[in-house]
Amino acid sequence: MKLRCDYPLSDSVTHIxxxxxxxxxxxxxxxGQKVRDSSRFxxxxxxxxxxxxxxxKPVDSEIKHRLIVQQACSATSETCVSEASSLAADRVSQYACQRRTTLNNYNKKFTDAFEILAENLKMKNIEGLPCMGDKVKCVIEEIIEEGESSQAKEISNDERYKSFKLFTSVFGVGLKTTEKWYRMGFRTLEEVKAEKTLKLSRMQIAGFLHYEDIVSYVSKAEADAVSLLIKDTVCMFLPDALVTVTGGFRRGKKTGHDVDFLITxxxxxxxxxxxxxxxxLWEKQGLLLYYDVIESTFEKEKRPSRKVDALDHFQKCFAILKLHQQRTGNSNSNISKESDKAEVKDWKAIRVDLVISPFEQYAYALLGWTGSRQFERDLRRYASRERKMMLDNHALYDKTKRTFLKAESEQEIFAHLGLDYIEPWERNA
Structure with missing residues (x-):
């Protein structure tokens, strides 16, 4: 017996x-689909x-898997109202903030395929069928049966997709610029750099100049070295300041594309x-290769944003730092192969983001900047849909009580939302 997914609701469908x-x-x-006899499903x-x-492979359905109609009688009436519920005690929540997701991804062949599809197609929410969506189910079925997704493989080999991935790997290059370069006929970074008429931003110029370093992964040892540098520098001006590594490294990752820090x-x-x-100071020390400071736009009485992916209003600095190799204890394997006359590069360009948070907003900023992006999206959706609250990186607002809820820690925020606390390394949705 094999599992097959159909796009329409056909006579061959046995399970919903x-x-x-x-x-x-x-x-x-x-x-609504004009099905008269639903008992066949x-x-x-x-x-x-x-x-x-x-x-x-398909498994036998057990009671815990079935959607059951329960009878709930009104206290003032003999009439019973049908109320559906699932008896699955181990049901998987639709919200990532109710699931513990470690770095051990046992479904990597599925998530890799969907990442490619999402990047290429910008998949929208699927409406209609109250399940997962036909296209998604058929991709899963194909991976189970064939070991890979033919659609994801086709996209990976597509010229436009490969150009998209290449151009957006440059620091400072977004979707609009990528589309523009592709329409101009560029397919490689060498072609872009050779075009003298292009006007690149400061960020893009720095992105090309330090491309090889920035496109390579930042190791945990390099992240620790950068952390030490930043903490030493910040404490020279604010001795009591808290400097916390956020992003993927706080979630337990061993590598990353940059290192994010929250300062309060x-x-x-x-x-x-x-x-x-x-x-x-870094500029005087010769450590600063690029920087852009974005000033705070926060309005104190403003409620949290209703948008799931809304940007916050903290003061930030996007920078590229020169990290000398002796700080990490790593040696450059290419140094010994170079001639004595060649200039030896003993440093690596590292992308760093610094975010300044007022102390009273620190817990919310820490939660938001830790990620993952999907975890944060679901956390905000959960707050809005299930708790009638609005959450962002600055605050939590209770719409029913019409008040802001204070929190001194992430644990308190989870408690406000009625959620079990999830450790940072379990938020890798």
């Missing part, structure tokens, strides 16, 4: 899988499909000029 939908909602959808929770993926000061001193003092 729902994620976060009740039995009543599925039955209502079937009525098995109505199942997403946990059954997950079990099939783990086994690599619990004392009475102001942080407004800190970034300018820091970059001035």
């Amino acid at each position: 899988v729902a994620e976060n939908n009740s039995c009543g909602e599925v039955l209502e959808w079937l009525r 098995e109505l199942l929770d997403i946990s059954w499909f997950t079990a099939c993926m783990e086994a690599g 000061n619990p004392g009475p001193e102001e942080e407004k000029e800190l970034l300018h003092k820091v970059v001035d």
